[in-house]
Amino acid sequence: MKCRLVDVFANQKFHGNGLTIFYDFEPLNEQEMLMLTQEMRQFESIFLSGSPGGWSARIFTMEEELEFAGHPLLGLAYHLHQLHGSATESQEWQIDLNGREVTLSSRWEDDGAFRASMSQGKPVHLKTLSYDEAAGFYEALSLSPEAGVPYPAEVITTGLPYLILPVNGHLDAIKFNVPDLSSLLASYGAKFIYVLDTGTFEGRTWDNAGKVEDIATGSAAGPAAVYLFRQGLMQRNPLTIFQGRFCGRPSEIEVLLEFDSSTISNVDVSGNVVDVADIRFNS
Structure with missing residues (x-):
């Protein structure tokens, strides 16, 4: 082998x-x-x-x-x-x-x-969470719900559904205080969580027990870029999503959104x- x-x-x-x-x-x-x-x-x-x-x-x-x-x-x-x-x-x-x-x-x-x-391919927006619905995820990661204001949490997929949880900084403050996020994520149609700093375009994600942090997540970078576009935060196309700093392995993921009129027709990750x-x- x-x-x-x-x-x-x-x-x-x-x-x-x-x-x-x-x-x-x-x-x-x-x-x-x-x-x-x-x-x-x-x-x-x-x-x-x-x-x-x-x-x-x-x-x-x-x-x-x-x-x-x-x-x-x-x-x-x-x-x-x-x-x-x-x-x-x-x-x-x-x-x-x-x-x-x-x-x-x-x-x-x-x-x-x-x-x-x-x-x-074409992204699919599955759900926008209310303030109260998103609050459970911020609490699970030891964050205040105000960390994500004024943007909502959304579930978006390009093949694997991610809950995009926005923060304004605070990436270094995250600590899991629940044993497993799987059931809570599943209730909103998501498989994993991706915490995205809407100011720096840096993200973090883990297994649902919070034991292993992923270094660079191509399946999440596409939904993250779509999220930034939906919130009017995408300043250039393509854009770069940063990840892995907290694992000591800094990574850069480039995402290009292709459009058919005003609708995203394809997400290209490289x-x-x-x-x-x-x-x-x-x-």
Whole structure:
């Protein structure tokens, strides 16, 4: 069995969000994929199968399989480009992810950086929370509800539904004081929470127990940019979402919103990818 380690949303090794790409293996069941992800101790791993013209993938955290995620797909674009791409031309990749067709693109920049992009499609706004509804989330994170005034919390998805919880600073004050946010988030149609500083465009997110903080979250960056647009805070397009500072691995995620008249027709998330290591598992 073979896998590749890369860092996504990074300009150098050991920055950005680490990823394990499993690509040469005998058939694995769901439990075996989960065990391998737990062994590597990455926030997420991606398992690639198929061949040129027919790629499919599955993504796992250390707890479960995800229907969608951002940085694993961008890391996968790097891997596919290394094996089947061109040193001088942009490439496009179609990936079947749990029945959803995802389009990735990749290219080497003139400065030697590798750039990967992902089309997340048309965003869906699921819910705007009232002040009282949002207050429960601020309290769960040891924040005052006034931290988010004057903007509301919203649930937005481009594949994975996030509750975007706005703050004006206060990112360093967050402490979980509940054992698990899963049921509260689910009651509003959200899978995870993303706390977004509306002044600096910096975000933080965790597993729902607050035990593991994610370094850079491509699946949340799209909804975060859509949120900023909806609140009239998007000053430029594309914009950069910052994340990972509190993990000691600063990351930058670029988001481009495409429009059909005044409606967002597509969200494109991109970032740099850096190769770290090739690994072969003993049989």
